[in-house]
Amino acid sequence: MPNERVALPSTRRSLPIALIRAREAVMAPIREMLAGTGLTEQQWRVLRVLDEFGPMDVSRLAREAGLMASSLTRIVQTMVTDGLVTRETSASDRRRQVIGIASKGQEVLSENRDAALAIAEDLRGRLGERDFERLLDLLEALAECGPRSNGSRNVEPNSSGRG
Amino acid sequence: MPNERVALPSTRRSLPIALIRAREAVMAPIREMLAGTGLTEQQWRVLRVLDEFGPMDVSRLAREAGLMASSLTRIVQTMVTDGLVTRETSASDRRRQVIGIASKGQEVLSENRDAALAIAEDLRGRLGERDFERLLDLLEALAECGPRSNGSRNVEPNSSGRG
């Protein structure tokens, strides 16, 4: 029998779960599109960002594509091997790795541009122009009120067991 | 240099990326809360669902918690080992595995209930009551128009009445 003591908000109206379900629905057609290319959804995002803004270092690429730097390191390694992107050390700052689109990456983008556009417009149509924009605004507001609101970095020096 | 041929929507207004960023912001305080417990965010969701609805089989648990059945199999295995949940074969259908909360799971829930409630209310406050509800409605609508274009799958009559 469910616990009645404090009544947490229902998981049916839980933001974490709702965000996961929504992402699942949004990604379904994109994954279907990518199935024929051998790309993962993350690799596709990397190409999309580089296509929009041009070559950039790993840090910015991670930020723009919504990926963690540690994940991106591995993703880029695979993509370099597959001829999708290029990677070279920056001349002005040898710490930075500048990532750019390689020929095969351009091919994949060209071949899937129309399909991707159709998927985006279909989604926009289903939700409605107004709700679509409102949703993006709300998600952006949500992201803003998170980690970057201020310092307040809670440092708990614990590390209890659980190896 | 960016490709100009068709102009895909900007990644700055991309739903997949926006959803990931929003989830990141929402999960940050929850992860901080869970850091002291040794639970992952998925394990916490499992406990939350079982706490709200009581024992259930793996399929429904996966649906309610927004997890894939294959992931849940492994998550439950770990949680059984850690004494967080129980697992027993259903008497009426031996294919089904019924999952319930174990004593240690109840403990974790009790110990973190207040903190979880505070996090949820803080988020609600930051976004504002109206936007918070609107966001949940929009995310639900998005999830509905995804894999099953069926529509009308809504169980609750609260859909989009108000402005």
Add this chain to the structure above:
DNA sequence: TATCAATAGTTGAGATGTTAAGCAAAAGCC
């Protein structure tokens, strides 16, 4: 009864998410 299809759950493999630790280059300071 034997058989086939559907369902519930599990497992395997490869890729990503998450955290912590590590290294090299750059920036700041004496």
Add this chain to the structure above:
DNA sequence: GGCTTTTGCTTAACATCTCAACTATTGATA
């Protein structure tokens, strides 16, 4: 210059995601 701190990226370890293949049970069928 020599020293310390910060920054950018990488690696390691473990958990999860995703897809595909698999087992076991159930239900339908002849």
